[in-house]
Amino acid sequence: MSTDLTEALDLDAIRDRVDTVLADFLRRPPSTVPSQRGCGDELAQALRDFVLAPGKRIRALLCVLGWQAAGGGDGEEALWRTAASLEIFHAFALIHDDIIDSSQTRRGRPSAHRAFAARHRARPDADVFGIHAAILLGDLALTCSDALMHTAGLTTRQRDTVLPLIDTMRGEVLLGQHLDLMATGGPTDDVEHAMAIARLKTAKYTVERPLHLGAALAGADRELFDLCTAYALPLGEAFQLRDDLLGVFGDPALTGKPVLDDLRSGKATVLMALALRHATPHQRRTLEAHIGRPDLDAEGAARVRHILQRTGARDMVEGMISERYEAALRALDSTMLSPQTLHALRHIATRAVVRTA
Amino acid sequence: MSTDLTEALDLDAIRDRVDTVLADFLRRPPSTVPSQRGCGDELAQALRDFVLAPGKRIRALLCVLGWQAAGGGDGEEALWRTAASLEIFHAFALIHDDIIDSSQTRRGRPSAHRAFAARHRARPDADVFGIHAAILLGDLALTCSDALMHTAGLTTRQRDTVLPLIDTMRGEVLLGQHLDLMATGGPTDDVEHAMAIARLKTAKYTVERPLHLGAALAGADRELFDLCTAYALPLGEAFQLRDDLLGVFGDPALTGKPVLDDLRSGKATVLMALALRHATPHQRRTLEAHIGRPDLDAEGAARVRHILQRTGARDMVEGMISERYEAALRALDSTMLSPQTLHALRHIATRAVVRTA
Numbered sequence: 001m002s003t004d005l006t007e008a009l010d011l012d013a014i015r016d017r018v019d020t021v022l023a024d025f026l027r028r029p030p031s032t033v034p035s036q037r038g039c040g041d042e043l044a045q046a047l048r049d050f051v052l053a054p055g056k057r058i059r060a061l062l063c064v065l066g067w068q069a070a071g072g073g074d075g076e077e078a079l080w081r082t083a084a085s086l087e088i089f090h091a092f093a094l095i096h097d098d099i100i101d102s103s104q105t106r107r108g109r110p111s112a113h114r115a116f117a118a119r120h121r122a123r124p125d126a127d128v129f130g131i132h133a134a135i136l137l138g139d140l141a142l143t144c145s146d147a148l149m150h151t152a153g154l155t156t157r158q159r160d161t162v163l164p165l166i167d168t169m170r171g172e173v174l175l176g177q178h179l180d181l182m183a184t185g186g187p188t189d190d191v192e193h194a195m196a197i198a199r200l201k202t203a204k205y206t207v208e209r210p211l212h213l214g215a216a217l218a219g220a221d222r223e224l225f226d227l228c229t230a231y232a233l234p235l236g237e238a239f240q241l242r243d244d245l246l247g248v249f250g251d252p253a254l255t256g257k258p259v260l261d262d263l264r265s266g267k268a269t270v271l272m273a274l275a276l277r278h279a280t281p282h283q284r285r286t287l288e289a290h291i292g293r294p295d296l297d298a299e300g301a302a303r304v305r306h307i308l309q310r311t312g313a314r315d316m317v318e319g320m321i322s323e324r325y326e327a328a329l330r331a332l333d334s335t336m337l338s339p340q341t342l343h344a345l346r347h348i349a350t351r352a353v354v355r356t357a
Numbered sequence: 358m359s360t361d362l363t364e365a366l367d368l369d370a371i372r373d374r375v376d377t378v379l380a381d382f383l384r385r386p387p388s389t390v391p392s393q394r395g396c397g398d399e400l401a402q403a404l405r406d407f408v409l410a411p412g413k414r415i416r417a418l419l420c421v422l423g424w425q426a427a428g429g430g431d432g433e434e435a436l437w438r439t440a441a442s443l444e445i446f447h448a449f450a451l452i453h454d455d456i457i458d459s460s461q462t463r464r465g466r467p468s469a470h471r472a473f474a475a476r477h478r479a480r481p482d483a484d485v486f487g488i489h490a491a492i493l494l495g496d497l498a499l500t501c502s503d504a505l506m507h508t509a510g511l512t513t514r515q516r517d518t519v520l521p522l523i524d525t526m527r528g529e530v531l532l533g534q535h536l537d538l539m540a541t542g543g544p545t546d547d548v549e550h551a552m553a554i555a556r557l558k559t560a561k562y563t564v565e566r567p568l569h570l571g572a573a574l575a576g577a578d579r580e581l582f583d584l585c586t587a588y589a590l591p592l593g594e595a596f597q598l599r600d601d602l603l604g605v606f607g608d609p610a611l612t613g614k615p616v617l618d619d620l621r622s623g624k625a626t627v628l629m630a631l632a633l634r635h636a637t638p639h640q641r642r643t644l645e646a647h648i649g650r651p652d653l654d655a656e657g658a659a660r661v662r663h664i665l666q667r668t669g670a671r672d673m674v675e676g677m678i679s680e681r682y683e684a685a686l687r688a689l690d691s692t693m694l695s696p697q698t699l700h701a702l703r704h705i706a707t708r709a710v711v712r713t714a
Contacts, residue, residue: 029528043535096496100489125542132457132538135492139453140531142499147524156513167504171386174497178400181489185482 011061011344014083018060021084022051029144042119046137047144050112051091059086059210061348066214066228069341073218081152082162082217085145086210089166092141093173093205099131099138100181101265105257112137154217161216169209176200183268185292189276194268195237202243203236207352223336230331231345234324239352241321244269245314246356248305254357260301266292270320275313283307325353368418368701371440375417378441379408386501399476403494404501407469408448416443416567418705423571423585426698430575438509439519439574442502443567446523449498450530450562456488456495457538458622462614469494511574518573526566533557540625542649546633551625552594559600560593564709580693587688588702591681596709598678601626602671603713605662611714617658623649627677632670640664682710 026048060083067079097103098111105111110118116137117130154162179197211228246255247262248271262269276287287307290300308314328349332342383405417440424436454460455468462468467475473494474487511519536554568585603612604619605628619626633644644664647657665671685706689699 042539043532092496096492100492123542129538133535135453135457136531136535136538138496139449139499140528142496143524143527143531146503147521147528150516150520150524159507159516163507164504167500167507170500171497171504174493174500175400178490178493181486181493182399185480 011347014061014064015057017080018057018084018087019052021080022087023048025081025084025148026051026088026144029140029147043133043137043140046112046115046133047091047140049115050095050137051088051141053107053109055087055107057087058348058352059090059206060084061344062207062210062232063214065341065344065348066211066216066220067218068214069211069228069337069345070215070218070220070224075153075155075158075217078152078154078158079214079217081148082154082213083210085148085152085166086213088141088148089145089170092138092145093177095134095138095141097177099134100177101261103257103261157219158217162213165209165213165216169205169213172200172209173205176202176205180268185266187266187268187272187276187287187291189273190268191270191273191277194270194273197268198237198240198270199233202240203233205236206239207236208232227331227334227336231328231349234331235328235349235352238321238324238328241270241317241324242353242355244271245317245321248301248308249314251356260296260298263291263301263304264294264296271308271313271317274316275308275311278311278313278316279307283311321353325349368704371418371421372414374437375414375441375444376409378437379444380405382438382441382445382505383408383501386497386504400490400494400497403469403472403490404448404497406472407452407494408445408498410464410466412444412464414444415705415709416447416563417441418701419564419567419589420571422698422701422705423568423573423577424575425571426568426585426694426702427572427575427577427581432510432512432515432574435509435511435515436571436574438505439511439570442505442509442523443570445498445505446502446527449495449502450534452491452495452498454534456491457534458618460614460618514576515574519570522566522570522573526562526570529557529566530562533559533562537625542623544623544625544629544633544644544648546630547625548627548630548634551627551630554625555594555597555627556590559597560590562593563596564593565589584688584691584693588685588706591688592685592706592709595678595681595685598627598674598681599710599712601628602674602678605658605665606671608713617653617655620648620658620661621651621653628665628670628674631673632665632668635668635670635673636664640668678710682706 026044029044029047063083063086064079067073094106095112098106099113103111104114109115111134113130113134115130116133117126120126120129120133123129149163149166176197176199179193180201183193183197208229211232212225215224215228244262244267247257247267247269248259250257250259252259272287272291276284279287286303290296290304293300296304329346332345337345383401386401386404420440420443421436424430451463452469455463456470460468461471466472468491470487470491472487473490474483477483477486477490480486506520506523533554533556536550537558540550540554565586568589569582572581572585601619601624604614604624604626605616607614607616609616629644629648633641636644643660647653647661650657653661686703689702694702
């Protein structure tokens with residue numbers, strides 16, 4: 001284990017190092033065509049603004065920890081570029097997701113399409129223009145995440161395992177987004193379907209695949225991949241369940257996200273599915289009358305929250321989070337991991353489920 | 358030169374072979390997650406429908422010809438997968454472009470977002486849903502074009518040259534799309550800017566980079582890359598100029614595209630910039646009053662067409678097409694190319710500029 005790696009256990013230091021790779025790479029993304037410099041700078045600048053805004057960098061951290069769990073090795077440069085690439089890919093996912101969810105803000109700042117609309121507010125079509133520019137911005141982010149991987153200095157063996165794994169991860173998250181989109185607007189009591197979406201969109205994408213990618217870079221064996229999965233899937237589900245609770249009961253000042261968004265869009269969450277499943281006919285009618293209404297007001301939201309509590313749905317979700325948190329920690333009871341890695345993975349698990357933002 | 362290659366000079370045979378690779382690959386794209394089969398099939402099916410619809414496959418053809426120009430070599434499988442990957446990437450570009458241009462049709466069929474809206478017309482938000490699903494469909498196409506490249510069986514040398522070249526191509530076309538988006542709606546007489554957009558969006562993306570990619574796979578030297586560029590840029594510009602003329606003067610029954618779209622959206626074409634530059638003040642006012650109006654009717658379009666002819670803009674564009682066509686053919690006067698490759702490249706040049714669809 002190299003000195004660098006020991007230092008890397010400082011999670012803030014990992015984050016800083018990833019941010020440095022991102023800033024260096026985005027100084028000159030592939031869309032910077034020499035003859036067009038000036039003209040084309042808005043897109044590149046918007047990408048820098050979005051990617052370099054402060055974030056949790058959870059996927060990059062997990063990628064580094066997966067590498068570490070597998071014993072690290074040579075080629076740290078490839079690791080850092082892969083970790084950074086995951087964060088640019090995530091920017092892509094967020095930019096397009098915010099368009100699809102009509103989210104006005106992201107991390108307390110205007111979402112990408114709203115930022116474009118604001119910058120071009122003199123245009124008569126500023127709102128639509130903003131959406132269209134953000135579609136392209138997301139596309140550029142996806143392209144940049146590739147370009148970073150393609151110049152990461154991977155060995156042939158790494159390329160052959162890591163690039164297909166990235167493609168699988170992308171396919172999974174896109175399928176999750178699509179199922180989410182289909183299910184939004186008409187919430188049902190199908191708890192299993194809501195959980196399947198959470199598994200694809202969050203558990204696999206946010207936790208399992210980043211760990212796998214890091215582990216694959218270090219040449220991990222099947223046993224370690226399985227251990228990562230056993231930790232990642234329950235933890236990722238717990239992470240999403242916590243998000244669902246914060247989306248309805250959270251403090252917008254802390255989450256940076258308007259608290260009515262999830263209810264207004266009618267997101268198909270496990271929380272909502274449980275409430276519908278356990279609602280009295282009267283409660284059910286109230287939920288159906290309020291969920292998915294773009295004009296839902298604070299009073300309507302309060303009624304929904306009341307039902308989420310009275311049906312026991314909120315408590316059930318808290319219970320599911322605890323169960324999954326414990327299952328994730330149990331998965332770490334293995335002699336395969338160093339005490340340092342173990343400590344970091346436990347720390348991340350706790351932060352993922354016990355949080356206010 | 359292999360037997361396969363000789364056969365490959367039959368452009369229809371190239372197209373068929375690319376279509377076979379596409380159909381095989383898309384049977385199981387990366388978003389096909391075993392546990393979600395059924396649910397997630399709509400996205401995969403939509404991708405198949407879009408990609409496998411009959412098309413010119415011009416980028417795939419040029420990729421094969423670039424490879425051929427460089428003398429071909431072993432590893433034809435990698436060539437075919439790269440050529441097919443370009444077509445999936447192009448599907449991505451078209452799907453998102455049609456959203457941005459609000460195009461209702463593509464190749465005479467509903468555009469991807471309109472097809473989704475039609476399939477989900479029972480939803481109250483069918484139109485917006487269609488756009489959001491098509492954003493994800495485009496993202497999946499981009500992901501699939503990567504996945505195909507990442508499993509193309511490239512040698513290390515090929516990967517190190519070809520993957521970064523693909524990333525550059527993507528950056529160029531996205532920058533072109535962005536500049537196009539910025540310029541649309543308020544047409545100007547800036548002919549050079551309109552041409553710069555055409556160069557990025559079409560000349561480099563449609564002609565130069567596909568040739569370069571094929572040439573790079575076969576290990577071409579700088580001299581051949583330069584020859585490809587000398588042929589591709591004027592030809593690609595001519596191709597776009599022809600497209601601009603067809604967008605205003607074409608027969609919708611042949612182009613598969615409503616003839617008012619370009620005028621209604623106010624596309625910043627060289628044709629329009631030339632007309633504005635050479636218009637009388639009265640003609641200019643008429644153009645400015647009509648271009649970019651979503652409600653432009655057939656009578657208004659007829660007035661615009663009349664001005665495009667009276668200012669000489671239409672003839673000037675025809676002249677520019679001829680000049681560029683000849684420059685492209687002159688670039689082929691080289692001993693580097695086999696008679697077969699020469700013949701195919703000349704044939705493609707002619708078809709690109711002399712066409713009605």
